[in-house]
Amino acid sequence: MEPWMKISLILSVYGVIKEFRPSEPFVTKYLNNPPMNFTIDQINVDIYPVSIYSSMILLVVMFLITDMLRYKPIIIINSLASVTVYIMLIVCRSLFEVQVLEVFYGFIIACDVAYYTYIYATVSVSHYQEVSGYTRAAYLVGRCISGITSQILVFIGFSYYFLNIFTLGGMCLSLIWALILPPVPRSIYFHRERDNGKSDNGDDTNVLEQTEVDCVTFLKRGLSRLWKDFISAYSNLYVVKWAFWWAVGTCAYYQILTYIQPLWEQVILENHITGYLTQLNGIVEAIYTILSAVVAFYCGKLKINWSRYGEVLLTVCSFIFAGILFALSELDNIWLSHAAYVLYTILFNGMITIAASEVAKCINLDSHGLVFGINMFVALVMQSLLTYFIVDYLNLDPRQQFVSYGIYYCVAGIIFGTTSLYSLCKKSSSNHAFHPGDIPQNLKSVLE
Numbered sequence: 001m002e003p004w005m006k007i008s009l010i011l012s013v014y015g016v017i018k019e020f021r022p023s024e025p026f027v028t029k030y031l032n033n034p035p036m037n038f039t040i041d042q043i044n045v046d047i048y049p050v051s052i053y054s055s056m057i058l059l060v061v062m063f064l065i066t067d068m069l070r071y072k073p074i075i076i077i078n079s080l081a082s083v084t085v086y087i088m089l090i091v092c093r094s095l096f097e098v099q100v101l102e103v104f105y106g107f108i109i110a111c112d113v114a115y116y117t118y119i120y121a122t123v124s125v126s127h128y129q130e131v132s133g134y135t136r137a138a139y140l141v142g143r144c145i146s147g148i149t150s151q152i153l154v155f156i157g158f159s160y161y162f163l164n165i166f167t168l169g170g171m172c173l174s175l176i177w178a179l180i181l182p183p184v185p186r187s188i189y190f191h192r193e194r195d196n197g198k199s200d201n202g203d204d205t206n207v208l209e210q211t212e213v214d215c216v217t218f219l220k221r222g223l224s225r226l227w228k229d230f231i232s233a234y235s236n237l238y239v240v241k242w243a244f245w246w247a248v249g250t251c252a253y254y255q256i257l258t259y260i261q262p263l264w265e266q267v268i269l270e271n272h273i274t275g276y277l278t279q280l281n282g283i284v285e286a287i288y289t290i291l292s293a294v295v296a297f298y299c300g301k302l303k304i305n306w307s308r309y310g311e312v313l314l315t316v317c318s319f320i321f322a323g324i325l326f327a328l329s330e331l332d333n334i335w336l337s338h339a340a341y342v343l344y345t346i347l348f349n350g351m352i353t354i355a356a357s358e359v360a361k362c363i364n365l366d367s368h369g370l371v372f373g374i375n376m377f378v379a380l381v382m383q384s385l386l387t388y389f390i391v392d393y394l395n396l397d398p399r400q401q402f403v404s405y406g407i408y409y410c411v412a413g414i415i416f417g418t419t420s421l422y423s424l425c426k427k428s429s430s431n432h433a434f435h436p437g438d439i440p441q442n443l444k445s446v447l448e
Contacts, residue, residue, distance in 0.1 A: 004123040008131045014137040014177045019142025020170035022150035025281035026262035030160035049387045050099045054106030062110040063373040070184040071118040078111035078309050079175035086168040117369030121184050125365035144289040151282030188366050190222035232362040245314050246355045249411050250379035253348050265399035271332050288342040292349035299350040311420035318413030322406045325379040329402035336352035
């Protein structure tokens with residue numbers, strides 16, 4: 001097996017293990033029932049927003065020190081934080097303790113940048129597209145296995161409390177696996193190999209840059225490279241367009257993943273639903289992840305000129321997403337609510353695959369991790385603002401929240417629709433613009 005394939009396999013296995021969290025599909029039920037006994041309003045307003053705000057703040061720090069520390073230490077810390085979260089979820093009972101737990105959960109989200117960018121520092125740029133697909137597939141496979149496991153455990157009679165114990169076991173295994181990940185000898189910005197394999201005196205080398213420089217020079221050198229790649233990527237308007245949708249879509253996707261369970265709890269309560277219909281969260285997660293993986297795979301292989309049809313696609317999909325979320329806010333049938341959620345997640349994963357591939361085509365190969373981090377940060381900033389306004393300030397219930405998310409996508413659709421019309425009008429006017437060369441030769445001679 002080639003070295004890059006071996007590293008990809010080890011990291012992908014880690015990705016599957018770290019997403020093995022059988023308690024997640026039922027975490028709202030766990031918090032809402034004994035021994036936790038928090039109300040849905042407390043879960044919505046006092047608990048879940050904490051992880052959203054903390055992940056936004058911590059991502060800035062994690063993004064910078066991940067490259068500086070060469071990835072593996074952050075992945076190990078991520079696994080340690082995961083173990084901490086599920087120990088606390090098992091033993092903690094007070095609101096304050098659970099809010100502290102949510103800070104650690106936000107830390108886990110922020111540390112994910114190390115998992116997604118580790119691979120770019122360990123394999124050749126010629127394999128970036130392949131390994132990007134592997135890491136995404138590992139994430140989806142891990143969540144699928146987690147959903148199936150949680151559903152089986154609930155159906156055979158395990159309590160929501162015991163799901164946390166199974167999850168803790170998975171997180172301990174992820175910590176052990178993180179320790180055996182190969183160390184990274186270089187990084188993209190702060191520990192880079194000398195450009196073109198040349199040392200400062202011109203000799204051919206393939207060694208890492210000397211780090212025996214003062215701290216200020218070390219930081220300036222890394223930040224300068226980062227800034228150059230940032231300018232190179234985001235000075236391209238085509239990249240900005242797709243990256244903007246990437247951030248907009250990811251923001252809404254994370255928000256919906258967070259608040260879909262409280263919505264289902266409201267539907268169950270209002271319609272007096274009982275029995276097994278109240279416990280289908282695990283199988284829903286398994287279905288949407290496996291179908292999302294299939295759709296993402298085929299979307300990555302589509303041979304379509306997205307530079308021509310991309311803005312139309314972004315506009316149409318934004319309005320489709322808005323329609324699905326409006327439907328989710330009104331549905332009383334839990335089966336239809338689950339189906340609408342699955343449809344949304346499948347379409348989103350297909351769209352995010354297209355967006356990521358279009359961005360990747362137009363940036364420097366070494367910029368993949370940077371662009372991922374920047375887009376993730378923008379998404380988390382937007383999610384924090386959305387959470388503050390909708391959840392904390394307006395204090396909307398889950399149904400009203402999903403109406404707001406539908407409006408959010410409508411605004412995105414209007415923005416992309418406007419840019420699409422502008423591009424069309426600009427192209428049309430340029431096609432009909434008058435050029436002296438358009439005058440027939442015989443008419444030219446008469447005029448002369």
